[in-house]
Amino acid sequence: QVQLVQSGAEVKRPGASVKLSCKASGYTFISYHMHWVRQAPGQGLEWMGMINPNVGTTTYAQEFQGRVTMTRDTSTSTVYMELSSLRSEDTAVFYCARDPPGGLASAGSLDHWGQGTPVTVST
């Protein structure tokens, strides 16, 4: 079965960076784009960006441009999201989510999600 298993909770100081991982299994890793979504406490879902694991190309939301880097390791079927210059407003749960390939009716939907990684930014 499809599984996305994310790395554990993080606590960081303002100005630091954090690198989260999302390990995929149960499907062909390179066939599905992977997105990252942020959810601040008590708030809604915010799209951060995506990576095409096949070629490594990325697209980032304007709000995170310059601070976010998404990468992948095809040998371990893992995607990574690094967020730098952390501030208190980055305290949130970060999710990875899989996007079916173009051509499928479900393309553009996020059909499987990781369990989420809580990140706390505090002095």
Place this chain on the structure above:
Amino acid sequence: DIQMTQSPSSLSASVGDRVTITCRASQTISSYLNWYQQKPGRAPRLLIYGASSLQTGVPSRFSGSGSGTVFTLTISTLQPEDFATYYCQQSYSTPRYTFGPGTTVDIK
């Protein structure tokens, strides 16, 4: 950027009620609209894709409709496990997606 709005932001309902949530896009998005359910402390779950297609494993009491700029999610007969927050998401501007602000359904 395409902006998404939802109404109402919250609603109170009873088990057995019919519930409708509306999502509006700031420009036409054809049928590139998806719906998710999220319960506290859990990851979101895909319910509906392509505005009206039921994701595998989702109960048939959930349905979606609409195209262009106005969409609805309907729960025909509310069950206890349906109390949650619901989000719409546009995928028209792929791969730049946007979510609506969410609608919380709680117990009356």
